[in-house]
Amino acid sequence: MKVPFLDLKAQNLPLLGELNEAIRQVIETSAFAGGPFVTSFEDDFAAYCHADFAIGVGSGTEALWLSLLALGIGPGDEVITVPNTFIATAEAITYCGARPVFVDVDERTYTMDPARLENAVTSRTKALIPVHLFGQPADMDPILEFARDRGLFVIEDACQAHGATYKGKSVGTLGDAGCFSFYPGKNLGAFGEAGAVITNHAALDQKLRVLRDHGQIQKYHHTMVGWNGRMDGIQAAILRIKLRHLDKGNALRRARALFYQQAFAGVPELITPFQADYARHVHHLYAVRVKNREEVIRRLNEREIGCGIHYPIPLHLQEAYKSLNYKRGDFPVAERTSAEFVSLPMFPELTTGQMEVVIQAVKEIVTGLPGHEPFDSGLWQKNRQIVPAL
Numbered sequence: 001m002k003v004p005f006l007d008l009k010a011q012n013l014p015l016l017g018e019l020n021e022a023i024r025q026v027i028e029t030s031a032f033a034g035g036p037f038v039t040s041f042e043d044d045f046a047a048y049c050h051a052d053f054a055i056g057v058g059s060g061t062e063a064l065w066l067s068l069l070a071l072g073i074g075p076g077d078e079v080i081t082v083p084n085t086f087i088a089t090a091e092a093i094t095y096c097g098a099r100p101v102f103v104d105v106d107e108r109t110y111t112m113d114p115a116r117l118e119n120a121v122t123s124r125t126k127a128l129i130p131v132h133l134f135g136q137p138a139d140m141d142p143i144l145e146f147a148r149d150r151g152l153f154v155i156e157d158a159c160q161a162h163g164a165t166y167k168g169k170s171v172g173t174l175g176d177a178g179c180f181s182f183y184p185g186k187n188l189g190a191f192g193e194a195g196a197v198i199t200n201h202a203a204l205d206q207k208l209r210v211l212r213d214h215g216q217i218q219k220y221h222h223t224m225v226g227w228n229g230r231m232d233g234i235q236a237a238i239l240r241i242k243l244r245h246l247d248k249g250n251a252l253r254r255a256r257a258l259f260y261q262q263a264f265a266g267v268p269e270l271i272t273p274f275q276a277d278y279a280r281h282v283h284h285l286y287a288v289r290v291k292n293r294e295e296v297i298r299r300l301n302e303r304e305i306g307c308g309i310h311y312p313i314p315l316h317l318q319e320a321y322k323s324l325n326y327k328r329g330d331f332p333v334a335e336r337t338s339a340e341f342v343s344l345p346m347f348p349e350l351t352t353g354q355m356e357v358v359i360q361a362v363k364e365i366v367t368g369l370p371g372h373e374p375f376d377s378g379l380w381q382k383n384r385q386i387v388p389a390l
């Protein structure tokens with residue numbers, strides 16, 4: 001049986017009636033760029049995240065970029081983030097004129113290691129961008145404490161973590177701003193490109209609203225140089241409906257992660273995702289670690305089982321960031337894990353039958369590889385923790 005990596009049709013078709021009606025309303029009122037549908041979604045999303053404000057923008061990349069701009073980050077500044085993320089996190093820093101500075105990640109959660117911040121901070125550091133990778137929140141308390149002590153801003157890259165919580169609080173509300181992507185494959189996905197920033201700071205909210213609308217406070221009255229960063233009305237109307245199904249989708253993802261976890265519990269050739277005590281992980285991606293990754297992927301492809309790599313090359317080794325002068329060996333955890341990660345099918349509509357096919361195939365492949373080797377038992381044992389109660 002063929003198993004897709006992601007099945008958006010299975011998610012969207014059951015909602016077709018509601019979605020069609022929402023799109024019809026947008027057409028009826030011609031509120032296509034910004035406007036009332038965007039405002040309604042912003043209200044709903046802010047309430048969902050327990051944030052004071054939400055600002056709809058064109059993408060997650062734009063949410064990150066505009067947040068940095070709104071906080072006044074620019075040429076000569078440095079912003080610390082992690083190398084094992086989608087390139088958008090670093091691009092946003094670069095496009096403000098600032099310099100991305102990387103710190104390595106924690107080997108269990110794959111998120112920013114607060115203990116390494118001290119070595120990366122300089123007098124030019126202005127902000128930190130922890131990434132809640134794969135749906136797991138970064139360890140925010142020590143990161144926030146580090147930032148507070150030094151007067152740095154914290155922007156959370158929550159593009160993979162809609163609905164995740166850190167010690168019971170929604171991600172995106174812990175730092176100064178939280179950035180979300182509604183790219184179609186994300187836990188909350190639009191029918192095209194969209195994103196949002198959430199914040200509890202009224203002044204930041206105001207500045208972001210002006211920035212995303214060409215710097216105007218009133219039509220053709222521009223108080224600053226801004227950008228066209230508005231969310232589409234159709235995306236907002238669709239997102240408003242899909243937001244109502246987000247918690248159910250996340251609960252289904254967690255149930256599927258638990259199912260995988262239990263099935264892989266006795267397989268030391270595989271490291272499964274870990275959920276930190278402080279976290280409600282929402283499993284945007286289900287990335288396991290294997291030795292001999294390319295061969296594992298080749299064999300999964302042969303059996304028509306969808307999989308992905310998030311991400312094969314850490315940012316400090318990307319050609320685009322050659323000028324930052326990093327080298328192999330600078331971030332050992334990010335480098336090692338980027339060579340071992342394989343993301344398995346993970347989406348709310350994934351069936352038990354599909355998961356059984358994936359589990360059977362993965363077990364056969366990783367234990368049947370020539371010269372296959374289990375992971376060092378210390379690391380493997382530590383990561384075997386079963387996802388707690390759903």
Ligand SMILES: *Cc1c(COP(=O)(O)O)cnc(C)c1O
Nearest residue numbers: 059060061086088159160181183
């Ligand atoms: C998807 C993603 C982004 C960018 O979001 P877009 O909406 O695609 O621009 C940024 N950071 C991370 C970690 C992401 O996964």
